[in-house]
Amino acid sequence: MRELKVELGERSYPIYIGEGLLQEAAAYFKKHQISLKSPLLIITDEHVAPRYLESLEGNLREAGFTVASAVVPAGESSKSLSMLESLVTKALEAGLDRKSTIVALGGGVVGDLAGFVAASYMRGVKFVQIPTTILAHDSSVGGKVAVNHPLAKNIIGAFHQPEMVLYDLNTLQSLPPRDVSAGLSEVVKHGLIWDAEFTAWCEENADRLLALEPDALGYALYKGCSVKAAVVSKDERENDLRAILNLGHTIGHALEAVAGYGELLHGEAISIGMIGSARLGLRYGAPEDVYTTTKRALSKVGLPVKLPEHFDVDAIMNAMMHDKKFSESTMVFVVPTEIGKVEIKKDVQTAWVREIVEQLKLEA
Ligand SMILES: NC(=O)c1ccc[n+]([C@@H]2O[C@H](COP(=O)([O-])OP(=O)(O)OC[C@H]3O[C@@H](n4cnc5c(N)ncnc54)[C@H](O)[C@@H]3O)[C@@H](O)[C@H]2O)c1
Numbered sequence: 001m002r003e004l005k006v007e008l009g010e011r012s013y014p015i016y017i018g019e020g021l022l023q024e025a026a027a028y029f030k031k032h033q034i035s036l037k038s039p040l041l042i043i044t045d046e047h048v049a050p051r052y053l054e055s056l057e058g059n060l061r062e063a064g065f066t067v068a069s070a071v072v073p074a075g076e077s078s079k080s081l082s083m084l085e086s087l088v089t090k091a092l093e094a095g096l097d098r099k100s101t102i103v104a105l106g107g108g109v110v111g112d113l114a115g116f117v118a119a120s121y122m123r124g125v126k127f128v129q130i131p132t133t134i135l136a137h138d139s140s141v142g143g144k145v146a147v148n149h150p151l152a153k154n155i156i157g158a159f160h161q162p163e164m165v166l167y168d169l170n171t172l173q174s175l176p177p178r179d180v181s182a183g184l185s186e187v188v189k190h191g192l193i194w195d196a197e198f199t200a201w202c203e204e205n206a207d208r209l210l211a212l213e214p215d216a217l218g219y220a221l222y223k224g225c226s227v228k229a230a231v232v233s234k235d236e237r238e239n240d241l242r243a244i245l246n247l248g249h250t251i252g253h254a255l256e257a258v259a260g261y262g263e264l265l266h267g268e269a270i271s272i273g274m275i276g277s278a279r280l281g282l283r284y285g286a287p288e289d290v291y292t293t294t295k296r297a298l299s300k301v302g303l304p305v306k307l308p309e310h311f312d313v314d315a316i317m318n319a320m321m322h323d324k325k326f327s328e329s330t331m332v333f334v335v336p337t338e339i340g341k342v343e344i345k346k347d348v349q350t351a352w353v354r355e356i357v358e359q360l361k362l363e364a
């Protein structure tokens with residue numbers, strides 16, 4: 001079992017990473033003073049529920065918790081305002097009060113959605129993250145919670161930190177291969193922005209990660225969570241440093257929105273976006289090796305590096321203008337300068353961005 005801490009003063013919380021934690025959930029809930037008197041609501045999705053919901057519910061009920069559950073459709077389209085409303089209805093029907101806790105059991109979609117329900121229900125109740133995807137090593141840590149708008153990704157949301165993150169590595173064994181690769185996108189990102197050695201390790205161990213080898217997976221998620229926790233601890237609300245976690249997201253979020261949330265998985269869109277950022281890095285004078293390493297590392301974990309031909313460049317440019325990273329009339333990009341180091345560039349020339357997006361269709 002590995003343990004990390006997100007240091008945020010009175011909002012600090014632990015990240016537990018290990019095998020079999022789902023079966024020990026109640027003990028952790030009690031350790032972290034989750035109320036036994038007020039009902040809990042577990043929010044999960046239709047792929048996760050048949051595999052893990054009964055075991056979590058059983059463990060909590062046996063320990064004396066009152067538990068209700070809500071199962072949403074799998075996939076990005078569940079991160080919507082209408083889903084938020086139906087979950088609030090569910091919370092009211094289940095009698096959740098201000099001392100209740102919302103539990104997110106699932107990937108980043110469930111985590112972001114359930115977290116936003118927790119942030120808004122009765123103006124904020126506690127929540128616990130139980131991530132079940134590789135990608136969710138990123139989404140379960142840091143307290144960014146949100147739903148999408150048809151025009152812009154994650155545009156309705158809040159900062160709301162969980163009470164704890166309970167990461168049971170055993171649940172990852174049932175992930176479909178496409179979601180394994182998509183999740184590794186943010187793992188590779190954490191190396192690219194912070195740690196050259198970890199980037200090299202990801203490349204060397206790509207096959208073990210794709211095969212879901214527990215030792216490799218445990219180490220990769222521990223390292224990824226460590227980077228995330230370190231950054232968030234220094235800058236909870238993205239006043240400056242935290243923006244580096246957005247590597248690849250300026251283009252990536254636009255791709256997700258243009259595709260109508262679903263054609264490209266988040267990790268896939270971010271992979272293509274990171275190639276775009278690496279190309280932008282070259283324009284700012286980064287050595288060629290930064291681009292080639294980025295591309296090789298992402299390819300090795302089975303991610304796309306090329307923008308599909310049918311994506312409309314004008315629509316992508318337009319979507320970027322709605323993103324949170326378009327501010328004070330300029331485009332903001334996180335740009336790699338060497339492996340393990342990035343810089344935030346404001347005032348990026350629109351003409352450069354357009355050229356790079358066009359170039360993304362030509363990547364080999
Ligand atoms: N809040 C943040 O800081 C943050 C960070 C990164 C990403 N995100 C968000 O996370 C979302 C993507 O997360 P994701 O990739 O985990 O997507 P997801 O939650 O949709 O999960 C991917 C797929 O895997 C299925 N699944 C989940 N766990 C499973 C398991 N153990 N076994 C079998 N199937 C399982 C899901 O049902 C889904 O079909 C995006 O909405 C993105 O914006 C948020």
Ligand SMILES: O=C(O)C(=O)C[C@@H](O)[C@H](O)[C@H](O)COP(=O)(O)O
Pocket residue numbers: 138142144153154186238242243245246249324
């Ligand atoms: O936690 C962060 O900060 C991140 O940027 C992590 C990203 O991987 C994540 O996709 C996040 O939701 C993007 O932030 P947003 O503010 O652009 O929605």
Ligand SMILES: [Zn+2]
Pocket residue numbers: 138186249266270
């Ligand atoms: Zn992301």
